[in-house]
Amino acid sequence: MEDRRQWPLVVLTASPFHGHMSPTLQLATILHSKGFSIAIAHSKLNAPDPSNHPSDFTFLPLSDNLSTIDNSNSFTDFINALNTNCKPSFQEHLIRLITEGNKSIVVIYDNIMHFAGGVAVDLNLVPIVFRSCSAVYFPAFIVRQQLRQQGRYLEEDFVMQEMVPNHHPLRYKDLPFSSSSIEDFKKLGSNFSRQARPSVVIWNTIQSLEHEALTQINEHFQVPVFTLGPLHKMAPSPPTNFLEEDTSCINWLDKQAPKSVIYISFGSLVTLDAKVLAEMAWGLANSEQRFLWAVRPGSVCDSEWIEFLPKGFIEETRDQGLIVKWAPQREVLGHFAVGGFWSHCGWNSILECISEGVPMMCQPFTADQGVNARYVSYVWKIGLELECFERREIASMIRRVMVDEEGEEIRDRVHNMKGLVRQALDNGGTSHESLEDLVGFILSC
Incomplete structure (x- = not known):
């Protein structure tokens, strides 16, 4: 032996x-x-x-x-x-x-x-x-x-x-x-x-x-x-999560239609401007697409959690979406109800997306994220990059990814890329x- x-x-x-x-x-x-x-x-x-x-x-x-x-x-x-x-x-x-x-x-x-x-x-x-x-x-x-x-x-x-x-x-x-x-x-x-x-x-x-x-x-x-x-x-x-995962969101996803939910998460470090987040929020609402939004505590400086969200947003989207502090991301991306991922384009998130065949909406912030977003949107064409943080543009891009023919083409490409993962392993x-x-x-x- x-x-x-x-x-x-x-x-x-x-x-x-x-x-x-x-x-x-x-x-x-x-x-x-x-x-x-x-x-x-x-x-x-x-x-x-x-x-x-x-x-x-x-x-x-x-x-x-x-x-x-x-x-x-x-x-x-x-x-x-x-x-x-x-x-x-x-x-x-x-x-x-x-x-x-x-x-x-x-x-x-x-x-x-x-x-x-x-x-x-x-x-x-x-x-x-x-x-x-x-x-x-x-x-x-x-x-x-x-x-x-x-x-x-x-x-x-x-x-x-x-x-x-x-x-x-x-x-x-x-x-x-x-x-x-x-x-x-x-x-x-x-x-x-x-x-x-x-x-x-x-x-x-x-x-x-x-x-x-x-x-x-x-x-x-x-x-x-x-x-x-x-x-x-x-x-x-x-x-390895430093934040406690809210697994109740899986029960919420179980009740949604296939590929009907866009999942939003910007990782464990990104901090955002409150005005940008307000535009994001109204873009989500105006898209009329269901959403699961992981809003990490401290995402906005000097805020505890979601008090920065614009007045009326929670009430208006109560039946449209769910907000949690942190989500079990790999399980979420593998769920039948998830049809898109709005991400900061960290490399782990991209690999998890490709592995599950989920189209991306890219909003890079720092380090390698700009390069990653460029390849996702321009080379691999498995997502779209958001470069204008205005609510109408955000709502339009969400619909492009989730319901338009363009989104279907992206979904086909990322599904084929999922096959590359299986082949490599x-x-x-x-x-x-x-x-x-x-x-x-x-x-x-």
Whole structure:
């Protein structure tokens, strides 16, 4: 019988962001199912609950000295503090694991937690970077870096609607972090240039969906790139929500007609302007389409929950829609009643949409979301991008997605793309084979 006690210990770092922690823990679950011992190094901020995971997972808390995710000032400063503060305790954990006799340790680190790659190199351990964003985001980020090195910045030097030369289909407005200050982006670029070189890159995606971008990524890193995705379809997903899910919305969906409900959610971090939300609300009402709206507490600064909604909206839409604080998103998207998803275009949300064959209405805010929305609407054509936040335009786009012939064509395309997911996950598919190759690589260490 094979002695798995000699297998490498896999240490994964999990950042405090829901969109990053979820796929990291999914990856941990997948590797555990393959027989590896797993340790999760995590920030104390938004720490995972060990009771949701196998009893033989080891949890290694990192001293981050942070009480909340603060993106009100400089998000880059927050990332810097996270990395600086977590590094010493991470190094201490690894040294202790080595002295306890773990002769072979592989470190898989979320790219936001880039300190872990440097610590792994310093201790002669194998560093593997895990990226939970889209592959198409990476070339766009490189373009932004190149512009920075030329001393050129989107906010000063470009017409945002113009196309980026040699980078079809991206416009300048689609490039990442267009809302960041110039100083903030300088610091971000500096961080990026100092990161340790990984031995392997893991990407949560489907090879056939992002083939061209993945080719560029291979050329950039010059190391193996394994496409494992969608991770949430490869193994049972442990609960990782930082907010309590309101499962009563499923009972409400059960009473609705097939594909009659548009689901709205902008993730765990986005904050919105109250005026924009008022236009969204009246756009929903005027569309006359049924809706399920997940409004996270704190979505609008200085508000507890939904007191910012315009007067009369709740009464007018009482029979049309349901508002909850947080929804079980994967279950919602897989429900027969859901016919569209109005989203911020985080990568996890897009993969979940594709996996369930649900058309999208895109409203990107920051980071990779602009790039993602551009590909969803312009390249893959499985959704429409909302660029005018006015109630009549919003109502029109909801109807285009939900009831017009255009929406039916989108639905057909995303249904076909759902087939790509099945192919990738089947025996012999690209995600299945990449997982086998990753297991082989870790064992070779």
